[in-house]
Amino acid sequence: MKYLGIEPQKPKIAVFDFTGCEGCQLQLLNKEETLADFLSAVEIVCFREASSLCSDDYDIAIVEGAVSRNDEVKRLEKIRETAKVVVALGSCACFGGVNRLKNEFDLKAANKEVYGKDPKETINVRPVKDIIPVDIEIPGCPVSKAEVESLICHVVWDSPFQLPVYPVCVECKQRFTTCLFDIGQMCLGPITRAGCNAPCPAGGIGCWGCRGPAVEPNYKSFFAIVKEKGFSDIELKERLNFFGAFGEVNVS
Numbered sequence: 001m002k003y004l005g006i007e008p009q010k011p012k013i014a015v016f017d018f019t020g021c022e023g024c025q026l027q028l029l030n031k032e033e034t035l036a037d038f039l040s041a042v043e044i045v046c047f048r049e050a051s052s053l054c055s056d057d058y059d060i061a062i063v064e065g066a067v068s069r070n071d072e073v074k075r076l077e078k079i080r081e082t083a084k085v086v087v088a089l090g091s092c093a094c095f096g097g098v099n100r101l102k103n104e105f106d107l108k109a110a111n112k113e114v115y116g117k118d119p120k121e122t123i124n125v126r127p128v129k130d131i132i133p134v135d136i137e138i139p140g141c142p143v144s145k146a147e148v149e150s151l152i153c154h155v156v157w158d159s160p161f162q163l164p165v166y167p168v169c170v171e172c173k174q175r176f177t178t179c180l181f182d183i184g185q186m187c188l189g190p191i192t193r194a195g196c197n198a199p200c201p202a203g204g205i206g207c208w209g210c211r212g213p214a215v216e217p218n219y220k221s222f223f224a225i226v227k228e229k230g231f232s233d234i235e236l237k238e239r240l241n242f243f244g245a246f247g248e249v250n251v252s
């Protein structure tokens with residue numbers, strides 16, 4: 001694909017999977033209407049879901065998944081040494097994701113309960129940025145392909161790349177969805193970063209915060225509304241902890 005008649009330099013991209021469901025990688029191969037353009041703008045040198053080839057010569061490492069074993073720590077460090085740019089792809093990579101629920105348990109006891117006499121090596125789940133410096137994060141479970149494409153345009157043509165700073169409620173209202181708080185459900189939309197186009201409220205399910213906090217979320221007002229609507233601190237904490245994206249926010 002040419003831009004103003006000039007063939008742009010294609011960045012070499014490698015995609016790596018760590019602890020996760022691989023749904024974010026699958027997003028890269030979805031959306032057929034733009035897939036050909038996407039693939040013509042970059043040179044993919046390593047991507048297990050798409051190719052059996054794999055090279056250690058790459059500019060951008062796209063890392064999906066969290067870290068939950070020691071060998072993953074070493075692998076990530078090697079990726080950081082090689083890549084000019086590291087992108088954390090998806091909520092597992094950015095926050096630990098649903099895997100982080102594991103950290104609530106005694107890992108030794110859980111390992112024994114599940115695997116008996118054949119325990120597996122495991123450590124507390126951590127996001128990629130806890131192990132190596134990350135240049136760009138794209139949250140979401142899974143990520144939005146449009147945001148990945150916007151990032152690629154930014155890298156290839158230096159076009160602006162900016163995740164929305166406002167919360168999911170803005171997109172929810174643009175879709176004319178009835179607020180779920182008005183029908184007795186909890187929703188993290190007021191404090192969660194937009195960019196997904198609010199599919200969960202539109203489908204009748206409150207937001208679980210997979211994209212992490214919006215910029216400067218008003219936690220105080222939001223927690224007051226949650227309490228006013230009759231939800232307990234335990235229900236609120238459960239929802240905030242689900243993707244591990246809200247850290248140690250004090251709900252009281």
Ligand code: SF4
Nearest residue numbers: 020023090091092141
């Ligand atoms: S963020 Fe969600 S879709 Fe992506 S790898 Fe993790 S669990 Fe899968």
Ligand code: SF4
Nearest residue numbers: 169172179180187189
């Ligand atoms: S349903 Fe959720 S996202 Fe939509 S307006 Fe209500 S609180 Fe905001």
Ligand code: SF4
Nearest residue numbers: 196200207208209210
């Ligand atoms: S509405 Fe919330 S949980 Fe659903 S995709 Fe958007 S950020 Fe994620």
